[in-house]
Amino acid sequence: MVNSKIIRGVGLVILAGCYVAVQQVFSKRVLGDTKEMFVTLIGGGRGSMYNTCADDSPTLKKLTSVNLVEKAPTDLKYNFYSLHNPKEYLGGSDAILVEQGPYALRKHSVAYNVDQKPSALTGDANPDPKGNLEYSTANAYLVLDKDIKATTNLQRNDDLSLAFSDSKVTLPETKRALASHLSMSDSVVNYSPDYLSLLGTFNDEVNLILSLECTADQIANIGVAGESQCSDSQLGDSSASTCACCMMDSDYKLATSRNTGVPPAYKNCNSFFDDESNTMSTLSLLASQDGGIAVKSAGEKKYDGSGDLASGNFYTALIQEHTVNDLLFGYPSAFLGKVAFQAQMDQAKKSLSSGLSSVELSKRMLTGQMDSDLSFKLGDVAQYTSDVGSVCFATCLAEGGDCSGHAPERHELSDVDKIKLGGIDCMPYTSTYETVGKCAAINTVLSQDPSAVGYEACVCANGSDEWSSQGCCLAGGSNNGESLRGEGCLYEVAGIADPNYAGMDMSIANAIDLGSALQAWIDKEAANASSEFMCPANEVGLDEHDLFGAYESHDGSTSHVTYYHTGNDRIRQVDVTDSSSTVFSTPVSGGSGKFFKPKGVTTKVGTSQISDGFPIDIAHPVYVPSAKKSIDFHFEGVRENFVRNKVCGTDTCIVSARLTPAATTFHATNETDGAGLPFDGLQPVGHVSGPSINGRPEYLHQPLFVGGDEVLYTQQDNSYVERADGNGIKIYRSLTKSDPGAFNPDATDSNYQLVDKAVVDSQSNALLSHVDIEVASGLGARQRMRFGTSYSIWECDPSTNDKCKLGMNSQTQYSCYSDTGSAFFNDLAAADRNDLSTLGLNNFTYPCSAANLLTPSVVGGKILPNFWVEESTIHASTTEIDLLAAYARSYTKSGNTFILTVSLVFVSLFLGFSMLLRCLCFEQKASFMETEKPAATTASASKSSMA
DSSP, X not given: OOOHHHHHHHHHHHHHHHHHHHHHHIIIIIHHHHXXXXXXXXXXXXXXXXXXXXXXXXXXXXXXXXXXXXXXXXXXXXXXXXXXXXXXXXXXXXXXXXEEEEEEEEXXXXXXXXXXXXXXXOOOSSOOTTSEEEEEEEEEEEEOSSXXXXXXXXXXXXXXXXXXXXXXXXXXXXXXXSOTTOXXXXXXXXXXXXXXXXXXXXXXXXXXXXXXXXXXXXXXXXXXXXXXXXXXXXXXXXXXXXXXXXXXXXXXXXXXXXXXXXXXXXXXXXXXXXXXXXXXHXXXXXXXXXXXXXXXXXXXXXXXXXXXXXXXXXXXXEEEEEEHHXXXXXXXXXXXXXXXXXXXXXXXXXXXXXXXXXXXXXXXXXXXXXXXXXXXXXXXXXXXXXXXHHHHXXXXXXXXXXXXXXXXXXXXXXXXXXXXXXXXXXXXXXXXXXXXXXXXXXXXXXXXXXXXXXXXXXXXXXXXXXXXXXXXXXXXXXXTTEEOTTTTOOEEEXXXXXXXXXXXXXXXXXXXXXXXXXXXXXXXXXXXXXXXXXXXXXXXXXXXXXXXXXXXXBTTBSEEEEEEEOSOSSOOXXXXXXXXXXXXXXXXXXXXXXXXXXXOOOSOTTOSOSOOSOOOSSOEEEEETTTTEEEEEEEOOOOGGGOOEEEEOSSOEEEEEEEEEOTTTTOOOSSSSOTTOSSTTOEEOGGGOSSBTTOOOEEEESGGGTTSOGGGGTOOOOGGGTOSSOOOEEEEEESSSSXXXXXXXXXXXXXXXXXXXXXXXXXXXXXXXXXXXXXXXXXXXXXXXXXXXXXXXXXXXXXXXXXXXXXXXXXXXXXXXXXXXXXXXXXXXXXXXXXXHHTTOOBOBBOSSSOTTTOTTSOTTOOXXXXXXXXXXXXXXXXXXXXXXXXXXXXXXXXXXXXXXHHXXXXXXXXXXXXXXXXXXXXXXXXXXXXXXXXXXXXXXXHHHHO
């Protein structure tokens, strides 16, 4: 007998099994089909919104768009560090750096020279001819110091070439983003990076200044036994390679003493360092015109030890004061225009296979034709000088010749060559303007006596006769025996951002012409192409989509040299040229932040999202051009109270994930890429930065050294220069976004905070870079990249760098490398030691850095922050977010419908089976296996009764 409850139980089990079976079928088939459809829609298929191979690809149109009305710009915010006490710092005190900013710009970019080629990243046996998108980028900048109206006339042709139409479109007005107390004319005091590059070229200041008078061979012969003193005519003559430039001061005095007071037949090297000599006073003057700071005043001891400075100040080009405008977009340098040219004359002569006249050689050097032969690239100094004259000459006239004013602002100019120089400080042009008077005086003498001794007519390096009007960069000319080669020349110092050609629109009042700015960039600026993988093979699903948007090359190369490993923990002058250095090259990898590896649909059926907001647990590499390598970004983790990150479309927001740089970014590794040297938190990038083949001590890092060593905030250790005390640093930043007032950190109501590691760690979320991505599709929605740049002065250790030995002082006038000096002294012959001791010249000491003449007390290797920048970009368009939101709604609707359907089926089946079983039970009452007995008849019943 089988109980009816058992039967009903069996029925329920069967129904439950049906539900489980349906659910499994949905999970493994329906959901799988959904994922497959998802991949086809926005993954690797040819119909993908990301695939650029199709002629009508929306992504190709987006990436190559020149519609600046709809195309998202990049917003930039620059924060600078200004040295509050430059003279004291150069004298050995702590550097007090004050953060100022942010200074807001908006960058509009377009791709040009766009081409599509087969990709090297696809696994397709027959690569699509359009799988790789190659392009160069042109930029134009709006300075957000006022409300701005801008226009554009760019168009993209069907063949992806650019066109510039006659009709213009006006962009929506851009509002001022600069705080009211900030201005582009604000001044910033800090290292001059290009002066550091020049020091690296010549090793140090002593060698640099000697190079203005002597050849490299003649300097190398200093102190070499048997090498006689070069005559005045031999100094600077490349063919006179077996004579010495001069004799070091201690050797000169020793020789004089041994010769009963008669000086030896040598020049004392100190004679080149007389502050009041023509060479040194010219260097000081040019440095002051460049914004260099005064390091010496009247009454202070001269560098050659001959007495005191009689009057005025002496200026260095090491630390300079410039406006924010000049720092961002570039400015002229009178110091580099003259000194970098003159000091490399010997190198230029040696590179020639046949001789040239001095004028022709100078022309070639000053027009950039010999840059491939020079250690410090000059560029077309001659043309740049002329361009500066076009915007500064009027200022010089107005100011009576000292040019102490500024060029017209960009929004006041329409000529693109002038726009590039908008707002620059014209003071360096003073030296150019002065060539007018000098050349006129020469011309007067020659007009009276064409063969006058010591006089040669002026020759402009650009072939013009501008010497007679606005002045020019001179390739020739002599005034009473004084050569004018290199006079008036201005070197172009590159800006932190880019050249900016965004100027006045002549056809629309009070508007900036972005179309002309971008066209000027394309016509005038050299730009190497980059390329990205943009066409995954058909029907490969997500496999190749993992690489979608990855760079195949950047800035014209598939790999970049980033570091020269020498085993030292600090950048040195000879790292690049040292044959024993190991060259570290980094392959181009990672993407731009627009696309990442997709995770696919990960949420349960019936939820309102297609993603759980948790990305794949892997490193997400983003290529960082300033580092010349990719940096790994990782999921930030679950936020407090489980608050979700979101990105929004027109009217709907979807869940996203925030990625931030790895905690160990710029930490020391086992590789030889330099990361973490000399401290964790730094990436040396200076070997390949700037105009010199020797590079400069430049470091990339996260803002305010986030994640770096604590010592970076103080840097009080000076033991590596054999000194107990010396320079450290202190960094201050404002506590308010409004005007903090005058810098006075000791005041009780000060608005400035001393920065240390604890302060930075507490603010790290506001300082770290981040990228927000939609996890399911891998679409990069928006990003804020934040990185900083710092510099240090070259070190000059005489124990490892022979050229630094020329900076020695034998009378303990310098404060570093005394142990090294003692060792050198003890290595001398006994007679020399005794005689030097008698003369009081036995305490060998050295300057503390490569700035070893003008500022010998400043300690090299101190890493001073220069600036940091936030670069904000919105990658995902509203349309793309709306598409994903619509897919999420569709997914939710489909899931809810399925759940409802399954529930109804379950209930229906349950009721059906229950009714069936119930009916069977009512009909049979008991076991249906038992036969029912027949009822008794009436007769039978009577008989039974009677019985």
